[in-house]
Amino acid sequence: MKTIVSEAIAQRATEIADTASVVRDVGSIQDPPCSAAFLDQVRVILLRSRGVKDVAYQADGKLLCSSSLGSRAQSIPPLAHPDFVAPNGWRLWVSAELAQAPGVKAMVLNADHVVVARLPNIDPPAMLGRRHQLSIVRIGPMGSVVTGNGPVVGLSETALRAGKPIITSERMLVSACTGWLCYVLSMRWSDVALAHASTLAAAAAGGALLGIIGAALVQYWITRHASMDRALRRAMQRRELELHYQPIIDTSTGTCVSAEALMRWFRKDGSQVDTSEFIEVAEAGGFAIDLFLLAVRLASQDLSTFLRFNRNFKVSLNITANDLLEPQLFQILHEYFELRGIHPNQIALELTERRIVDTAAQADSIRKLREAGYLIHIDDFGTGYSNLSYLSDLSVDCIKIDRSFTRHVTDGSSQSRIVPPMLEIARELGLAVIVEGVETEEQRLYFADRNVKRMQGWLFAAPMPAEALLPLAGRQIWAPPRAQDLPATT
Known part of the structure; x- marks a missing residue:
């Protein structure tokens, strides 16, 4: 039986793999960037995608065109600092508000000249809230690491802050830190690999994509965690x-x-x-x-x-x-x-x-x-x-x-x-x-x-x-x- 975490990883891996496929297909277009023929081919690629809603082309940090706005995309301001930067330079915004659609938030991936925006799937309830799957770690003076909640993760401050997935024969660990507090998701890698080997293989083909999957998982949990924080405070008042x-x-x-x-x-x-x-x-x-x-x-x-x-x-x-x-x-x-x-x-x-x-x-x-x-x-x-x-x-x-x-x-x-x-x-x-x-x-x-x-x-x-x-x-x-x-x- 697939576990909740297994399903979570599968969902994120499918999204990232599909997004990476769009990035590769757009990068292989031979027509001049932002030409009419280029944008036509981009729109055909989007029709095959299962979630990507817009693709833009950028140079020198500025958008030159997009599949939805054409050259008018040049008026869109750049996004703020990304949530995750992969070793190969790919950048990820887990939930960025789209300037061309106020109030709409999307996962945005920037790979070289290509910028892809997709609407993420709704998380199943309590997807990542199980105590045995999450550790909350505090980094103390002189780099001391103390697990405040959940399984002891045994990672150094350097490993925690690096944000890179750590895979053993039994588990996959991914982390994200905000100041002195780090969240670490621990997943039974063997179950995930057996249930979703083909999906993860496709995602991992992008080199740094496994790290992006991990970052997306942790960032989604942090978002959900913040929501629970507010709800609990209200519940105490009520x-x-x-x-x-x-x-x-x-x-x-x-x-x-x-x-x-x-x-x-x-x-x-x-x-x-x-x-x-x-x-x-x-x-x-x-x-x-x-x-x-x-x-x-x-x-x-x-x-x-x-x-x-x-x-x-x-x-x-x-x-x-x-x-x-x-x-x-x-x-x-x-x-x-x-x-x-x-x-x-x-x-x-x-x-x-x-x-x-x-x-x-x-x-x-x-x-x-x-x-x-x-x-x-x-x-x-x-x-x-x-x-x-x-x-x-x-x-x-x-x-x-x-x-x-x-x-x-x-x-x-x-x-x-x-x-x-x-x-x-x-x-x-x-x-x-x-x-x-x-x-x-x-x-x-x-x-x-x-x-x-x-x-x-x-x-x-x-x-x-x-x-x-x-x-x-x-x-x-x-x-x-x-x-x-x-x-x-x-």
Whole structure:
């Protein structure tokens, strides 16, 4: 089955290959440039094209004629700086407004004397927004490279800023940078090549065209990313975001002892926006702290009365490493929790391991939070740092085994062999353990046999609104199946 990214590349490759074909055909015309015979042949070439709408001829940086305007094209001003320049000098504007058609935007390719404008196809929804396909990378002081979101790309600043595709036996990476922020798309090259070998071969025949395809993909994603940024900010103003809570169960008793607060975005039409995508946008846009503050306010609003009368129940909130540097963090927690009668030890702050702290100020903030009584959990444990000494350095309270390990614990894979050492590390450091993503009885039994009691997942309960959680909180909501109900083993 073709993947979303495969389709995206195929679409861009088809557009670029068709455009390159027009460039080559126009370049082979023997009649004098801009003569009547020349323009007639250009118009015949356009009839064969699947998307090119106009072709112009230029010399010394000035347009001399075009298939739509003839010699009147000389009055069209040159375009601004291109979005991408290939090593062979070809230039690409991903979305340029056409002077001859105000309000109409087109992809423009300039190759030597030929300038081609085509109307790009509409992107399928969420074409490039999947978290596992995109990495957002920050370039820090002295050229340090830190992956803020998505898979670690392992590229240097020079490689990132070069913008050239990097192809390995498994993946194709393309990047685009704006200042200190770079976007990197990672694609399964083997799938793409198998599904679209002929299309990509035609596109790659242009030498630098593979780079142009990559630049077009990244630029289209950036455009879509900016649109999502604006939509998310509006959604926050319109109160379209709300918290759902997934129960965490003590499986020794079946009691719902805590819950994780998860942000959800429901549009006015009832549709739901992918959570990982809008969280990613907020982090890249620098306003993830606003989401955290919203989560604090909503959790307090939803649960403060219940928490005041149920001191053993806890709620966990997701927080980013950068949120730890918010000057008003402690004041906000104090105002929305402590002043409303909620003890700090009823609130756990979940810090994702993939974006763990990397400054002394962030580590100091964690220490102060724990001194104030707040609990610190490391979320998605096992997906980030390979050096686990930071667990003792930060003095955290709990680790949460990521669902990517949970789903494999019973299949004998390499991921299943990693879980026992994780549990041993937690025991040696005296840390509590919560298992995420428990969906089957086999997974539950695996961890129960290893003395892990607290679990979270669809086997027990899905995320739910506060009004659905409250009747369940602090009560037994699950019981293990009876022996006679378990499937027979041979």
